[in-house]
Structure formats: C-alpha cells, structure tokens
Amino acid sequence: MTEQPPRPRRLSLARVRRLPPWSLVAAGTVAGGLLGGAYGVLAPPVYSATSYVVAVPDQKSDPAAALGFAQAYGRVATQVAVLGDAQRQAGVPVRTLRRDVRAETSPDAPMIAVTALASRPGPAAAMADAVSAALTRHATQTTGSTHISLVRFARAVRPTDPSSASPAVTGLVGASAGGLLGGLALLVRPRRNTPGDLAHPPAVPGPAPAADVHGRL
Incomplete structure (x- = not known):
C-alpha cells in the first residue's frame, strides 16, 4: 500500500x-x-465640470434680493421642470441628470454653481451647461415679477483629469x-494564558471561619 x-x-x-x-x-x-x-x-474614472450663473437685480431691486433669489434658484435647479428642459441639450435622460447634477450656492454672493459628474469629460461639461442654461431660461420667464434675472457667468470647461481618487x-x-x-x-x-498563570491559579475564597460567623465563645 x-x-x-x-x-x-x-x-x-x-x-x-x-x-x-x-x-x-x-x-x-x-x-x-x-x-x-x-x-x-x-x-471607472469620474470627471466633474461646473458651470456658473449669477443673479442680477434690475433698477427696481437690490443686491440683497438678488442673493435671496440665488438661494431659491439653487434649490430648483435640480427639479424635474428644469431638468426636463435640459435633457435635450444634455443628450441624457432626466434620471441621469437627477443623479449626476448638483447645484450649490454661496451665502455671500448671488452665484449658483451647477456641477455635473460623468465617466467622460465631454458629457460632464455638456450636462452642466445644459442645466445652467435651462435654469436661466426659467428665471427669465419670471423676471417681470421678481425683478431678478440669471446671467451665464462662466461655461463649464472640459476637465482634463478625473476628480475620482x-x-x-x-x-x-x-x-x-x-x-x-x-x-x-x-x-x-x-488573552493567551501563560505558564505562570497555570502554575498559580487564582485562589477561591472558602467558607468564613466559625469564629467570624458565630463570634468568639
């Protein structure tokens, strides 16, 4: 065997x-x-591109009002009404814009930053520009009542390096x-037991002496 x-x-x-x-x-x-x-x-790498728009007051408004409206427009930038208008220019569906586009505002300046993420530089810049353009058009429709208009401040630049780690x-x-x-x-x-621990086990207390229980006779 x-x-x-x-x-x-x-x-x-x-x-x-x-x-x-x-x-x-x-x-x-x-x-x-x-x-x-x-x-x-x-x-996969992730590229980010940012487009900027600024709120401009007319003669019947003031800069403080422009700052407040910039905050409000920043909240509606990623709503379905704006994204639905931007999907054709961006070339992607609304669900992609809702997932990959973010809008941020500044507490000190009436400016809105629209940032888009994509796996390629071109689509990232296209989505950011499309959303900022759609937001500008929606703001123009209410300029007569708000006395605030949105103006394109800077277009999105195609990123050369990915933003992912x-x-x-x-x-x-x-x-x-x-x-x-x-x-x-x-x-x-x-905890590992050592030979010294096995040679000297811990003492177990025994019963108390009778003198301690009943007292001394």
Whole structure:
C-alpha cells in the first residue's frame, strides 16, 4: 500500500492565539492596502465640470434680493421642470441628470454653481451647461415679477483629469482602514494564558471561619 501524503493542518484557534500581536495589524494593513489599490484601478474614472450663473437685480431691486433669489434658484435647479428642459441639450435622460447634477450656492454672493459628474469629460461639461442654461431660461420667464434675472457667468470647461481618487489614494485609505480593523481585532482577541498563570491559579475564597460567623465563645 502506498502511503498517502499528510494532509495540511488546519489553522486552529490555538495557533491563531499564538501569533504575535502585531501580526493582526500588519495583516489588516496589507489586505486593506491591496483591496483599496485594486478598487482604484478597477473603478471607472469620474470627471466633474461646473458651470456658473449669477443673479442680477434690475433698477427696481437690490443686491440683497438678488442673493435671496440665488438661494431659491439653487434649490430648483435640480427639479424635474428644469431638468426636463435640459435633457435635450444634455443628450441624457432626466434620471441621469437627477443623479449626476448638483447645484450649490454661496451665502455671500448671488452665484449658483451647477456641477455635473460623468465617466467622460465631454458629457460632464455638456450636462452642466445644459442645466445652467435651462435654469436661466426659467428665471427669465419670471423676471417681470421678481425683478431678478440669471446671467451665464462662466461655461463649464472640459476637465482634463478625473476628480475620482487615484489608486495610490485609495490604497492608502484601504491600508489605514485595514490597520484600524486589525487594531480593533487585537483589542477583542482572547488573552493567551501563560505558564505562570497555570502554575498559580487564582485562589477561591472558602467558607468564613466559625469564629467570624458565630463570634468568639
């Protein structure tokens, strides 16, 4: 009969407990760095482009009113009424605009920043410009009552570099998260018994002496 090769031993819990404490942190850091770097390489790049519009008051209004209307127009920039008007120029459906377009306002200036995200530079700039143009047209329809008009301040520029994190950055973030998880696992790791602990077990308190219970006779 031929002897079968010995089977590899499974990593038991006792062997895990005998590992040095720093090994958990090191393993977590290496694994997190590899996973984070792989995510940065495999994830598709994301490009962002921003278009700016500014609220301008007429002779019957004042700058304070323009600032307030800029805040209001910033809230409606991503509503269906505006996005529905922008979808033809942007070349994408409304659901894509609702997902990838954001509008931000400044508390100090009557300006609205319309930012769009896309996997390519061209569509990102096109979506930002389309939404800002649609918002300007909607504001023009109410200029007679609000005395505020929106004017295109700057068109969106095609980005040359992606705004998403690079593999190096995602790798560093993953390594930091992995090291943190390794440190937490080290804190909850069961304490290993030493030979001194087995040689001197903790004393168990016995019953109290009779003199302590009944008093001295």
